[in-house]
Structures are given as structure tokens and as C-alpha cells.
Amino acid sequence: MATAPIIDFWFDFGSTYSYPACMRAQGLASSNGVVIRYRPFLLGPIFKAQGWDTSPFNIYESKGRYMWRDLERLCADLSIPFKKPVPFPQNSLLAARVALAGEGEAWRDKFCCAVFHAQFGESRSIDDPTVIREILQDVGAPARSFLELAQSDPIKLQLRTQTEEAGRLGIFGAPSFLTEDGELFWGNDRLEAAISWAKRLAEQNAGGRIMS
Amino acid sequence: MATAPIIDFWFDFGSTYSYPACMRAQGLASSNGVVIRYRPFLLGPIFKAQGWDTSPFNIYESKGRYMWRDLERLCADLSIPFKKPVPFPQNSLLAARVALAGEGEAWRDKFCCAVFHAQFGESRSIDDPTVIREILQDVGAPARSFLELAQSDPIKLQLRTQTEEAGRLGIFGAPSFLTEDGELFWGNDRLEAAISWAKRLAEQNAGGRIMS
Numbered sequence: 001m002a003t004a005p006i007i008d009f010w011f012d013f014g015s016t017y018s019y020p021a022c023m024r025a026q027g028l029a030s031s032n033g034v035v036i037r038y039r040p041f042l043l044g045p046i047f048k049a050q051g052w053d054t055s056p057f058n059i060y061e062s063k064g065r066y067m068w069r070d071l072e073r074l075c076a077d078l079s080i081p082f083k084k085p086v087p088f089p090q091n092s093l094l095a096a097r098v099a100l101a102g103e104g105e106a107w108r109d110k111f112c113c114a115v116f117h118a119q120f121g122e123s124r125s126i127d128d129p130t131v132i133r134e135i136l137q138d139v140g141a142p143a144r145s146f147l148e149l150a151q152s153d154p155i156k157l158q159l160r161t162q163t164e165e166a167g168r169l170g171i172f173g174a175p176s177f178l179t180e181d182g183e184l185f186w187g188n189d190r191l192e193a194a195i196s197w198a199k200r201l202a203e204q205n206a207g208g209r210i211m212s
Numbered sequence: 213m214a215t216a217p218i219i220d221f222w223f224d225f226g227s228t229y230s231y232p233a234c235m236r237a238q239g240l241a242s243s244n245g246v247v248i249r250y251r252p253f254l255l256g257p258i259f260k261a262q263g264w265d266t267s268p269f270n271i272y273e274s275k276g277r278y279m280w281r282d283l284e285r286l287c288a289d290l291s292i293p294f295k296k297p298v299p300f301p302q303n304s305l306l307a308a309r310v311a312l313a314g315e316g317e318a319w320r321d322k323f324c325c326a327v328f329h330a331q332f333g334e335s336r337s338i339d340d341p342t343v344i345r346e347i348l349q350d351v352g353a354p355a356r357s358f359l360e361l362a363q364s365d366p367i368k369l370q371l372r373t374q375t376e377e378a379g380r381l382g383i384f385g386a387p388s389f390l391t392e393d394g395e396l397f398w399g400n401d402r403l404e405a406a407i408s409w410a411k412r413l414a415e416q417n418a419g420g421r422i423m424s
Contacts, residue, residue, distance in 0.1 A: 050272055060262055062384035066398055073405070172274040186278055189401045193285070 004035045005198035008178040010166055012043040013092035013099075013112075015174035016057070016067060019120040020074050021188040022113045022175075032195050038112055040096040041166040042159065043174055049167070055089045071120075074188070081121035090119060091127035093159075097150035098132055100158050107139040114139055216247045217410035220390040222378055224255040225304035225311075225324075227386035228269070228279060231332040232286050233400040234325045234387075244407050250324050252308040253378040254371065255386055261379070267301045283332075286400070293333035302331060303339035305371075309362035310344055312370050317358075319351040326351055 009025055011018035029036040047056070057064035068084060075082035095115045102108040114135045118124040124131050129147065136143035149155060166176075170184055177185040177194035181201055185194040221237055223230035241248040259268070269276035280296060287294035307327045314320040326347045330336040336343050341359065348355035361367060378388075382396055389397040389406035393413055397406040 060384065062382045065382060066384065066396055069396070070398070070402075170274045170277060172272065172278065184278060184281070186282070187401075189399075190282075 004033055005202040006035045006037055006180055007194055007198050008037050008039050010039045010041055010169075010171050010176040010178065011112075011174045012041060013095040013115050013119070013126060014055070014089040015043060016071050016120065017188040018175040019071070019116040020078055020080065021191055022116045023078065023080050024188070024191060026109065026113070028191060028195060032199060034195050034198050036109075038099065038109055039162065039166075040099040040112070040159075041163040041171075041174075042092065042096060045163055046167055046172060050172070058088070075120075081117070083121060083123040085119050085123045085125070090125060093127070094129060094132055094150065095126050096159055097155050098136070098146055100162070101146050101149040101152075101155050102141065105141065107136075107141045110139045111135060111141060216245055217414040218247045218249055218392055219406055219410050220249050220251050222251045222253055222381075222383055222388040222390065223324075223386045224253060225307040225327050225331070225338060226267070226301040227255060228283050228300075228332065229400040230387040231328040232283070232290055232292065233403055234328045235290065235292050236400070236403060238321065238325075240403060240407060244411060246407050246410050248321075250311065250321055251374065251378075252311040252324070252371075253375040253383075253386075254304065254308060257375055258379055258384060262384070270300070287332075293329070295333060295335040297331050297335045297337070302337060305339070306341060306344055306362065307338050308371055309367050310348070310358055312374070313358050313361040313364075313367050314353065317353065319348075319353045322351045323347060323353060 007029065009021070011022065025036045028034075043055075047053075052059055055064075057067050072082050099108065099112055099115075102111060115126055115132070118131060118135055119126045126132065133143045133147060136146060169178060169182075171178075171186075173186055175186075175188055175191075177191060179185075179194060179198045179201060183194075183197055183201075185191070185197070219241065221233070223234065237248045240246075259265075264271055267276075269279050284294050311320065311324055311327075314323060327338055327344070330343060330347055331338045338344065345355045345359060348358060381390060381394075383390075383398075385398055387398075387400055387403075389402060391397075391406060391410045391413060395406075395409055395413075397403070397409070
């Protein structure tokens, strides 16, 4: 049996366009027979290497003003709630560590989307451990043990390693989608293109196997 | 009779994603009963105000590498030729002035798309007056007189004014699409959204007229 094509979905929990991407990815992927692998990382170090100490949407005012309006329109089109988080960007460190700690758990991908929903749909502060605890409980996770695990040295190291990997892969923003042949697609707008690419790649591979 | 909704298509001739946008805009607009109004301007002064002295695709290496690959994929999907111009960005001043000089002429919009095609489809230098002259001749324009008009003071001033207007409208990149109610859509990816918006707006206005 052919294995399903995999797309790595790289995101930072503070990234605005990763919100609609997260809300769309699972449904689009499963209806296309594609597996989405969640890869949380931190944009901060990558932005810092580009000389930015905050989100470019804060640095470049017109671009930021546009982004909020565009995001609002996108959310309306998708019928998902939108409420601008204040302050922006939020510190996504804790959420990212919890997401890494929960890798392989049944609730994990649901947790990721719930964090985005809380932040951009309800304007809740995802850097607040109480909020993260509530989200964990909502998705049926043992909150206390995973909050503890999230603060352990192996998980801290894993997030640093994952962020370095993102940089090595040429990732410069989020969301980014990476297919198994290393093809990079940047932005919520490119989710469909990434899925098409992954499917075509799987078909080519299956064809190659038949031919050989 | 209802008048067709208008979308202002703001672009810089050196802008990479304005190439597919220009190749798509006219067809999509006319099949949707929308009029596209070409508004060439210069990104240079707008980038300068953001602290950039060249294209951000040159300043941010990973983003630049990605953009060229993304553009290549887009052009393949659209079955339009792609050949990276060297150097990048090209100086778009002359092409923009000619496009302004030709406003209202039958060949004008065709000239704009031909400039993009020459630059990003054939890697020709659009800052070379010989290339612009050839393009003018190809689209059936009286080349010599419009090259002359392009260098006149009123046209130079008009380009400065148009560029200032872009800044006032909150335009920070190209292509940008602006509907009659001032709604801004940035990027080739947003052309369809701009067209939908313009059509909905026209329907609302028509409905309002019927109601009143």
C-alpha cells in the first residue's frame, strides 16, 4: 500500500497567518489523503538574524495595518472568529514547548489549533500559563504533567534545535509548508499549492515504483 | 445602466509578482465585468521610507531565494515564460513614465504587460531605451513621440505625484489592488479577492439605488 504524502507545517504560535492555516490544514489535508506534521518553532531568532527585534508587522506600519485588515477579511470568509490580540506579538515560548512536549499525544494537534483560536479568535494571552492550562484541559490533556514537562531541559533544547532546523531549511516566516522533496511553500495562501505538490510527488514516486 | 466596478491596479514595473498579476488581471476582470485601471508608480521611494535602499528580496536572502522559486512555480502553473532578470531589480523609471505618457491610448495596457513579459519572461533590460522602443513598436505605438513625451516635465511630475498618492493610500508593496471604497488588496494572490469585493460593492450600490 502506498504511504500517504507528508507535509511539514512549520509555525510560530504568535504568527497571524498561521491561525487560518491551522484552522484549514487538517481538513484540506485529510480530504486529499495528505498527512500534516505540526512543527512549532520560534520566529524570534529568525527575525533577529534579519535584524528585527519584533514582528515586521510592528516595524512596517502600513504593512501591519494592512495585515490586520486582511486577516479580518480572511477570517470572515472562513467563518472563523477574529479578535486582535493585545499586545502583539504574544510570547509564544510556553505554547511551543507544550506542543513539543505533547508530540505523539492524541490531543496535540487539537491543542495547537486551540491556542491559535484563543489568541486570534478570542484575544486571550497565550503567554499566560493559566490560559495554556485551560486549553490543555479543554482538549483532554493532563495539564499539570505536560506544563511541567514543557519546562524540562530536553524540551527546551528540542525547541532550540527545531528552530535552528527551520533556519537551515530556509524558513524565514510562518506558516511554511515543506514537502518531502524539500519544496518550500510560504504563507496560508500556499497551503493548497503545497498539498497539490505533495500529491503529485507521491504519484510520481508510485509511478517510479511500478516502472522499476 | 449600471457602470462597471473599477479596480485600481497599482504596480511597479520592477515588481516580480506584478508580472503574473498583469498577465492575469485583464482576462479575470473582463470575465467578471470589472474594469482594471493601470496605476504605475515607483516602489523605490516607498521602500526608502521603510529604510530599504534596494528590493527586500535582495536584503533578506532566504526570502529572496524563496520568491524566485515561488515565481518560477507560479509562472509554470500559468504557462507563462519565466527567466530571471539580471541584475535585479531593474530601474523601472523609464517604463513607468512611458506608461503614464500613454494613458488613454489603445496600446497602453498591452504595453504594460509586454514590459513585464520582456523583463521576467525573457530577462531583457527594461531600463534600456532600445528595449522600451521595441516594445512600443511591437504594441503599435508611435515609439519616438512617446519616448519623448515620457521625458517631459509634466510626465515626470505626474509619476512623482502618483507615487506620493500610493504612499497616502497605504500602499507598501506591489501589486496592490484598490477598490472604489478604498479597500486594499496586496499581492498577485489577492487579485481574485479584489474582484469579488468590487463586484459585491457594485451589487450593494445597485441594490441601494433600487431601494432609494
